[in-house]
Amino acid sequence: MGRAKYLAAAMHKRIRAEDCGSAIVEFIFASTVLLIPMVYLILAVGQLQGGSYAVVGAADHAAKVFAAADNPAQARSDAHAVVRRTMNNFGYADARTSISCDKECLSPGSVVTVTVALDVPLPFVSDWAEVSVFTVDSSASQRTDRFG
Numbered sequence: 001m002g003r004a005k006y007l008a009a010a011m012h013k014r015i016r017a018e019d020c021g022s023a024i025v026e027f028i029f030a031s032t033v034l035l036i037p038m039v040y041l042i043l044a045v046g047q048l049q050g051g052s053y054a055v056v057g058a059a060d061h062a063a064k065v066f067a068a069a070d071n072p073a074q075a076r077s078d079a080h081a082v083v084r085r086t087m088n089n090f091g092y093a094d095a096r097t098s099i100s101c102d103k104e105c106l107s108p109g110s111v112v113t114v115t116v117a118l119d120v121p122l123p124f125v126s127d128w129a130e131v132s133v134f135t136v137d138s139s140a141s142q143r144t145d146r147f148g
Helices: 002-019 022-068 072-090
Strands: 096-101 111-121 132-143
Touching (some): 022 096, 022 111, 022 132, 072 096
Antiparallel strands (some): 096 111
16 A cells, blocks of 8 residues: 555646646747737727728719819729829728719719728738738718709
């Protein structure tokens, strides 16, 4: 009985000695494995939110500029310039813009609808490859003055 007790105590001591310090290593490994994807997810959501704000602002301002223009050709040119400038201010490029009118463009009482779509780039990944998982778009409508 004494011999078995001695072996059990020796085995327990050896197991405890081998386990010493491994909790810190396990914590660092587990926190790294969990923390890096969490930080990347936060960055990706930030990119998505920034892209959403950009297309909403671009569509809204482009519709207002289009409705206030003097002729349809100048209105289209100004609307595209506003979208380009707004997207550059937010740090994005290559937004797609479509403009449609319910009647003849800029006729009194007509409604213009501007739609802006953007493929939001993934953080860090899109620097090396043209990769986008998110596409955000926004539409804004503006009525042309009825009395010119």
